[in-house]
Amino acid sequence: MKALVFLEPGRMELQDVPKPECPDRGMVVKVEACGICGSDLRTFQSGHPRVRPPWVIGHEVAGVVVEVGKEVKKFSVGDRVAVAPPVYCGVCWYCRRGIYYLCVNQRELAQAWPGGFAEYMAIPEEALAFGSIHKIPEGLSFEEAAISEPASSCVNAHEIAGTSLEDTVVIIGAGPIGCFHVEIARARGARKIILMDVLESRLELARRFSPDVLIRNIPGSSEHIDRVFALTDGLGASVVVVACPSGEAQQDAIAMAAKGGRILFFGGLPKDNSKVVFDSNLIHYRGLHVIGATTFSPKHHEIVLDMFATGKIHAREYITHVLPLEKFAEGFDALLSGKALKVVLKP
Ligand SMILES: [Zn+2]
Ligand SMILES: [Zn+2]
Structure with a gap:
């Protein structure tokens, strides 16, 4: 499959890489849209302590489930899903009290696992357990659903x-x-x-x-x-x-x-x-x-998808650029120059 691979600060390249395998208790999503986040820009420019190149970043993901592990009950092939990156441990002091956003063992998709600037992305078991993967409400496009992640922290x-x-x-x-x-x-x-x-x-x-x-x-x-x-x-x-x-x-x-x-x-x-x-x-x-204030709990991601669907947040109005993966540099430039609000890449 095609994926945008971060090689070193200032260098990212469209490459052919193996398609991810489906984890037994996870799933594989065909990425339909992946937003470029301010943090992706920073990673591209100067690296990130939790991203070891070569690596596929991109964490504002929406797509279609194309494979599910044997033991996954909540999702089926064909489901349209919005994928938000935080993965909570579920057992630390904060998680036990439901304050997931303060989880002391929080990991993120696109850092601890490969991200969504690619045609396919594997969703690990851990992300399904306490992650923020939710079905996309009817009427919302993939592009809109992809930008649900940054809004969740604001909520x-x-x-x-x-x-x-x-x-x-x-x-x-x-x-x-x-x-x-x-x-x-x-x-x-x-x-x-x-x-x-x-x-x-x-x-x-x-x-x-x-x-x-x-x-x-x-x-x-x-x-x-x-x-x-x-x-x-x-x-x-x-x-x-x-x-x-x-x-x-x-x-x-x-x-x-x-x-x-x-x-x-x-x-x-x-x-x-x-x-x-x-x-x-x-x-x-x-x-x-x-x-x-930083990050969010799974419920905030659900709230945002609902606010998008009911028009309380005008998601479509944020998307100023939709570009194919290979034109990522154009998207980065538009963001850096302040000419774009959200740029969404479509593999
Ligand atoms: Zn983001
Ligand atoms: Zn925790």
Whole structure:
């Protein structure tokens, strides 16, 4: 079969590789769509500690089950499935309490097992046990289902923050993740949603998700912080989501939060540049809650597929590019230049 093989940072190649065998308690999926994630870009550019080349990455997968192991009951050949990568152990302290997203033994498809930038992908037994593999609701395309994975973490984040009716939500970063946050905050009833970014082109793409206010923030200036206070009767935002890998944005988030506000640090920072200076007194005296948010539990993936199917999240609107596997470089370029929201590859 054809697969896109990551060879070393900056080098990926379409190769002929053996088709995966069906695990006894797993299955094989014919990949119909695989989204390019921001983390795929980073892996392509500078490698990943848990990806040993040569390796097939790609973890935002949707496809059709073409083989099932003898002992698999939940799925049959022909099922359309969305595959999300986290694989939980099911037995650690967190898993025993159902807090799967904090599993201390979490592994991922496309890291511990080969991923979906290929014609076929094997789904191991472990992923079926506690993984996030769900049937695609009727009416959703493979392309839409493939991007259910990144939205799942956003749903988890708002659940932790308890976003609801009285909240004014600011989202810093208008990439696809920021846009998912807009729609999820809206679905949870937030009264006002403000989206900001440093790039005009991103704000233009994000307009289709109808945030109440779009703000272009100029790095180094504090005008956007003043605007947030002006838009909230001087209170500040009750929920601030940092959906970009920027320490400055994290500082801004703390500065623009209302008293008692919840601040979601959603984007990780580059690992050699992750120290950020805060006015800790703001956190103390204004009673702020700073919350780290990453990954999700299987239920969040199910919730997202349902939100896609019911139109609460306009999945199709995120997909700006659909490309064949061999044109992956075009997809990467579109993402890097801020001209794309989600790019989906079709083997
Ligand atoms: Zn992803
Ligand atoms: Zn666990």
